[in-house]
Amino acid sequence: xxxxxxxxxxxxxxxxxxxxxxxRLLKQDGTLHEGAKAPDLEQDKALAIYHAxxxxxxxxxxxxxxxxxxxxxxxxxxxxxxxxxxGATAALDDADMIMAQYREQxxxxxxxxxxxxxxxxxxxxxxxxxxxxxxxxxxxxxxxxYMTISSPLGTQIPQATGYAYGQKLAGDGKxxxxxxxxxxxxxxxxxxxxxxxxVHEVPVIFFCRNNGYAxxxxxxxxxxxxGVAPRAFGYRMHVIRVDGNDILAVYSATQEARRIAVExxxxxxxxxxxxxxxxxxxxxxxxxxxxxxxxxxWREKDPILRMQRWLNDLGWWNEEEEKxxxxxxxxEVLETMKRAEKRPPPxxxxxVSDVYADVTPELQRQxxxxxxHIRQYPDAYPKGARSLDPDVRAAxxxxxxxxx
Amino acid sequence: xxTKNMLQAxxxxxxxxxxxDDKVLCFGEDVGSFGGVFRxxxxxxxxxxRARCFNTPLVEQGIIGFANGLAAQGSVPVAEIQFADxxxxxxxxxxxxTAKFRYRSGDLFNVGGLTIRAPYGGGIAxxxxxxxxxxxxxxxxxxxxxxxxxxxxxxxGLLLASIRDPDPVIFFEPKRLYRAAVGEVPEEDYxxxxxxxxxxxxxxxxxxxxxxxxxxxxxxxxxxxxxxGISCEVIDLRSLLPWDQDSVxxxxxxTGRLVVTHEAPRTGGFAGEIxxxxxxxxxxxxxxxxxxxxxxxxxxxxxxxxxxxxxxxxIVEAIRATVNF
Numbered sequence: 001x002x003x004x005x006x007x008x009x010x011x012x013x014x015x016x017x018x019x020x021x022x023x024r025l026l027k028q029d030g031t032l033h034e035g036a037k038a039p040d041l042e043q044d045k046a047l048a049i050y051h052a053x054x055x056x057x058x059x060x061x062x063x064x065x066x067x068x069x070x071x072x073x074x075x076x077x078x079x080x081x082x083x084x085x086x087g088a089t090a091a092l093d094d095a096d097m098i099m100a101q102y103r104e105q106x107x108x109x110x111x112x113x114x115x116x117x118x119x120x121x122x123x124x125x126x127x128x129x130x131x132x133x134x135x136x137x138x139x140x141x142x143x144x145x146y147m148t149i150s151s152p153l154g155t156q157i158p159q160a161t162g163y164a165y166g167q168k169l170a171g172d173g174k175x176x177x178x179x180x181x182x183x184x185x186x187x188x189x190x191x192x193x194x195x196x197x198x199v200h201e202v203p204v205i206f207f208c209r210n211n212g213y214a215x216x217x218x219x220x221x222x223x224x225x226x227g228v229a230p231r232a233f234g235y236r237m238h239v240i241r242v243d244g245n246d247i248l249a250v251y252s253a254t255q256e257a258r259r260i261a262v263e264x265x266x267x268x269x270x271x272x273x274x275x276x277x278x279x280x281x282x283x284x285x286x287x288x289x290x291x292x293x294x295x296x297x298w299r300e301k302d303p304i305l306r307m308q309r310w311l312n313d314l315g316w317w318n319e320e321e322e323k324x325x326x327x328x329x330x331x332e333v334l335e336t337m338k339r340a341e342k343r344p345p346p347x348x349x350x351x352v353s354d355v356y357a358d359v360t361p362e363l364q365r366q367x368x369x370x371x372x373h374i375r376q377y378p379d380a381y382p383k384g385a386r387s388l389d390p391d392v393r394a395a396x397x398x399x400x401x402x403x404x
Numbered sequence: 405x406x407t408k409n410m411l412q413a414x415x416x417x418x419x420x421x422x423x424x425d426d427k428v429l430c431f432g433e434d435v436g437s438f439g440g441v442f443r444x445x446x447x448x449x450x451x452x453x454r455a456r457c458f459n460t461p462l463v464e465q466g467i468i469g470f471a472n473g474l475a476a477q478g479s480v481p482v483a484e485i486q487f488a489d490x491x492x493x494x495x496x497x498x499x500x501x502t503a504k505f506r507y508r509s510g511d512l513f514n515v516g517g518l519t520i521r522a523p524y525g526g527g528i529a530x531x532x533x534x535x536x537x538x539x540x541x542x543x544x545x546x547x548x549x550x551x552x553x554x555x556x557x558x559x560x561g562l563l564l565a566s567i568r569d570p571d572p573v574i575f576f577e578p579k580r581l582y583r584a585a586v587g588e589v590p591e592e593d594y595x596x597x598x599x600x601x602x603x604x605x606x607x608x609x610x611x612x613x614x615x616x617x618x619x620x621x622x623x624x625x626x627x628x629x630x631x632x633g634i635s636c637e638v639i640d641l642r643s644l645l646p647w648d649q650d651s652v653x654x655x656x657x658x659t660g661r662l663v664v665t666h667e668a669p670r671t672g673g674f675a676g677e678i679x680x681x682x683x684x685x686x687x688x689x690x691x692x693x694x695x696x697x698x699x700x701x702x703x704x705x706x707x708x709x710x711x712x713x714x715x716x717x718x719i720v721e722a723i724r725a726t727v728n729f
Contacts, residue, residue, distance in 0.1 A: 097477075131510040140509045147476065148509035152500045158469025159476065159501070166477030169429075169455060176473075188493070192466025199461055354507045355546050357516060357570035360599070360646040 020229045022241045022273060025248040028301055030309025032248075039252040043316050049090045049247065050311060051325065052110035053082040053304050058329040059105065059118065060278070066337060067282040072122055076137045080245075080277030082106050083303030084209050087250030088177060088270070092258060097163050097176040099147045099156040102137055103209070103276075104179045111144040115332050119340030131354070132346040154180060154187030157206065161197040161267075164204035168265055175203035175261045177254075182271075183214025185228045197267035198235040205257045206269045209244065211276035216289040229271040237267050244272030245303035248310070275301070347387035348374070405588040410581050413556035413589045414444045414521075417563040418482060420593050422452050425480060427517070428567065430457045432467055432484030441486055442523060442582055468494035468520065472501050475515035475572070482567060488524035488576060489533045495541070502572045503547030516570040519563070523579035524552075525617050525667055526699075526713060531706035537616075537668035537699070542574050543644045543677070549573040549598055550644040552616035556587045561596030562642065569598055578617035585620070601648035603655065607637035610661040610723055613652055613678060615641040618665050618714065625719035634727050644674055652678065653685045660691035661726045665714050670698040692729030695722040 025036040032038060041049075060077040067075040078085060085106035089098065098107050105118070117129075121139050124132030129140060130148060140148025147163075150156065160178030167174045184190065185208055197204050208228045212219055225231070232239030238260055242253045250272060257268040275298035279286050286295070311317035348371065352363045359367075371388055378385035408416065422428045430445050436459035439446030449457040460467050464485055471483040485491045491498070498520070506514035526535035542550050549571050553559035559577065566573035578585075604619065605626065614622050619640050626636040637655050641647055656662050662682055664675035675696040682694060697714045705712050 099473075129510045129512055130508060133510065134508050138508070140512050142512040148513055150501060150504070150508060152496060155469060155497060155501050158466045158497070159473030161466075162470035162473025162475075162481070163477045164473075165470065166474045166479040169479070170477075188463075188465055189469055189497075192461075192463040192469060195461050195463070196466050196470055200458070354511045356549075356646075357506070357514075362646055362649065 015225070015230060018230060018233065020226060020239070020241050022243055023249050023253055024243040024246050025252065026246045026306055026310055028306050030306060030313050038248050039255065041248070041251065045090065046311065046316060049086055049110065049251070050307055050317065052086045052106055053247075053307065054325060055109045055329050056082050056086065056106040057304060058326065059109070059115065059333055062330065062333040062337070063122065064278070064282060071337070071341065072136060074136045075122075075282040076103055076280075077278035078103050078106050080298065080303070081209055081211055081274045083247040083307065084244035084250055084272040084274050085179065086110050087247045088179075088207055088254040088272075091251045091254035092177055093174060095145055096174050096258075097145050097147065097160075097167070099160045099163065099176060099178040100149060101153070101156065101180045101184060102149050102151070103181070105137065105139065107179075108139055108141065108144065108146055111141075111146065113139065113141055113144060113146070115336040116339065117141070119336045120343070123340040123343070124345065125340055125343035126346050127340075127343060128346065131350045153184040154189040156180070157184075157187075157189050157193035158196065160204050160206075161193045161200070161202050164197070164202045165200055168201075168203055173262055175205060175258060177205040177207055179207045179209060181214060182208055182210040182219050182228050183217065183222055185231075186222055194231065194235045194237060194267070194269065198237050201265045202267055203261040203265050204267045205254065205261055206267065207254070208269065208271045209274060210271050211244075211274045213276050213280070213286075213290070215280040215284060216286075218290075227271055227273075229269065232269040237269055239269040239271070241271045241273065244274030245301050245306060247303060247307045274303075344386065345383040348384045349387070405590060407586050408556050408589040409583050409586045410553075410556045410559050410577070411442060411444050411583060413560040414563055414577065415446055415448075416589065416591075417560045417567075418445060418448060419451070421480075421482070421564060421567045422448060422456060424593075426456075427478065428456070428480040428482065429474065430482045430484070431460050433460060433462055433486045435459060435484050440484060442579065444521070444577075445484065464490055464493040465497055468497040468502065471518055471520070472497060472505065472515050475518040476505065476513050478517070480517040480567060482519045482521060485520060485522040487534055488522040488538050489536045491522055491538060498542070498548070498574070499545050503545045505547075507547060514570075515572050518572040519566045520572070520574045521563075522574070522576055523582070524576040525578050525580055526704055526709060527580040527617065529706065529709065530704075532703045535704040535709070537576075537666065539576055539644055539666075540668055540672055540674045543674055545645075547572070548645055550576070551598055551642065552576045552578070552644065553642070554578070554616055554619040554640050555581070555585050556589045558596060558640075558642065560589055561594050562598070564593065565595040565598050568595070573598070576616065580617050581620065596642070599643045599646045599648060601642055601651040602640045603637065603651065604640050605636065605638040607635040607659065609635045609659055610663060610727055611637045611639060611652070611655040611659045612719070612723070613639045613641060613662065613664045614666065615644065618667060621714070621716050622665060622719060624716035625723060628716065628720045629723045632724065634723060636723065647678075649681050649685070652682060656682050656686045657689050660689050662690075663695045663697060663719065663722045663726055665697040665719055665722075667699050667714060669701045670696060671701050673698050692726045695726050697722045
């Protein structure tokens with residue numbers, strides 16, 4: 001609905017009268033800003049959050065290294081954005097749906113996705129929930145209410161609006177949080193999603209990770225406006241901009257956003273200002289489009305270090321505990337990686353399952369023809385051949401062991 | 405048995421589906437209190453409330469994105485795209501999301517509850533953008549089911565089956581027949597099978613295959629051909645994905661001749677797929693080349709619509725040429 005006063009001169013507005021502040025609680029030295037009040041966060045929960053942030057960092061470091069060693073085809077790091085992702089997740093109910101973009105593994109870590117589960121997906125082995133069908137980092141977990149990742153950018157945003165509409169009708173007091181980058185916010189799906197959520201009064205939190213870059217494109221070439229946040233006004237939606245490297249601010253803002261979403265059935269937009277400290281992916285090299293100096297400046301705003309200092313000041317964490325945690329996480333990553341690498345690929349039949357609820361006659365014909373072909377050339381298709389013929393499988397296993 | 409036109413049959417199917425299951429929702433542009441521009445959703449909002457039957461903003465990619473999310477959540481959305489010509493902003497959501505949801509998650513999540521309804525086809529002076537038959541784009545996408553009814557009875561039974569099917573279905577409705585096609589439709593609930601063709605007329609000399617509004621055109625052509633003494637077997641494919649290869653092949657084994665017809669342009673049209681499969685499976689039984697009677701490889705014209713369309717005269721000529729090859 002449009003409600004407006006009359007004017008009699010052609011006066012244009014450019015939106016400059018709206019200046020969106022940034023919500024901050026924690027300074028980089030681990031102390032609170034003047035007048036800031038820390039959210040009510042018990043020691044156990046604070047440590048769980050911190051643990052998830054560190055585990056995400058360690059996982060990312062080790063798996064990027066594994067990619068560089070050629071053990072893994074592809075990887076994407078969350079590095080620098082752990083507070084935004086884990087802080088938001090910690091403020092939700094564990095049964096709220098999360099629809100992520102692809103850089104939000106911290107949410108899964110926080111909810112208890114094990115390193116084994118991560119590794120099975122990364123290596124696409126027979127235990128991968130996605131049955132080896134998607135590239136690494138496309139995780140999903142039904143039990144942890146984390147929608148399986150899809151590569152097309154922004155498609156999850158209107159889906160979140162729909163999912164949350166269903167939650168509202170179900171009346172179970174749950175909401176959906178959808179993560180996306182400031183680049184994906186340029187997709188048409190973003191605008192469709194926010195408008196529909198506002199019109200249909202849907203309990204959804206749109207969480208934008210404004211990390212400065214969409215691969216190589218800086219945010220200044222993504223939009224002329226002051227970030228993504230002002231768009232909320234156009235949809236008549238609650239909005240807050242938050243320091244994405246400030247775990248307490250992210251947690252507190254998301255907690256309040258969830259209250260608005262669930263109690264009032266109103267969507268909320270959160271724009272978390274952060275920086276993608278790592279490359280876009282293992283296939284990208286940022287040295288071609290941004291300076292080391294710029295990266296260094298952001299490295300000093302490391303969200304993990306900031307939280308660690310706050311915990312240390314409270315006496316909830318110390319250096320020995322830090323060292324022990326880092327060591328045990330590194331060890332666990334290496335052990336789980338080795339286990340996952342050794343596991344066989346998904347069976348050949350899984351190529352045609354789940355296209356439909358049941359395999360169609362035509363798909364069965366195609367699979368039968370493929371099997372006949374692979375039997376003819378088993379050496380050319382070792383992964384498929386091993387699930388056809390026990391002898392081939394045994395030979396394949398022997399060869400694999402010999403290669404180690 | 406009461407008679408209904410196709411819109412009444414569709415409306416009746418939606419009413420039954422919403423009545424039996426609270427999770428069924430109908431939405432799209434103008435779908436709410438107005439009941440849709442063709443009135444397929446008339447009175448559903450009155451009966452089931454605004455939460456379950458409602459207007460959406462004018463954004464097709466949003467409608468299908470929203471529907472995908474709802475279906476993933478466990479609801480049973482029936483989303484309307486006002487004209488099949490306007491489905492393309494939602495192409496990404498349908499092809500990359502709807503179709504791949506179950507596969508990519510290893511069946512952790514699926515959008516099997518989703519049905520997308522869209523009126524398609526020409527013959528209503530709709531020009532380029534109210535006439536298209538985009539079925540072949542979607543029939544090229546594993547994970548989708550594509551269903552097209554030919555009359556009111558089929559529309560009700562196939563739509564109820566589509567809504568209850570465990571896979572996402574695109575249900576194209578022949579809008580030229582919305583009011584023109586009237587037939588007996590039982591009041592009670594019934595379903596017709598997806599993925600199964602129907603032999604609507606038996607014959608021995610030539611097999612005709614089509615779907616949707618084209619079935620009525622085939623019937624007119626067959627009437628003319630039979631006056632010439634040509635015995636025609638007619639098959640309504642009903643589902644394009646997955647499609648019933650066995651029924652078509654079985655018929656061609658008997659007749660040795662095949663004419664396939666659709667409104668959509670020829671190149672890349674679904675008739676090519678049918679022809680390819682039939683020559684693979686029936687090569688030694690074929691007495692003549694498989695004929696395609698289709699729209700032209702042009703955008704859909706307005707003034708020259710009659711000339712463009714694959715009408716009964718073009719089909720009867722193809723029948724004669726095939727039989728007299």
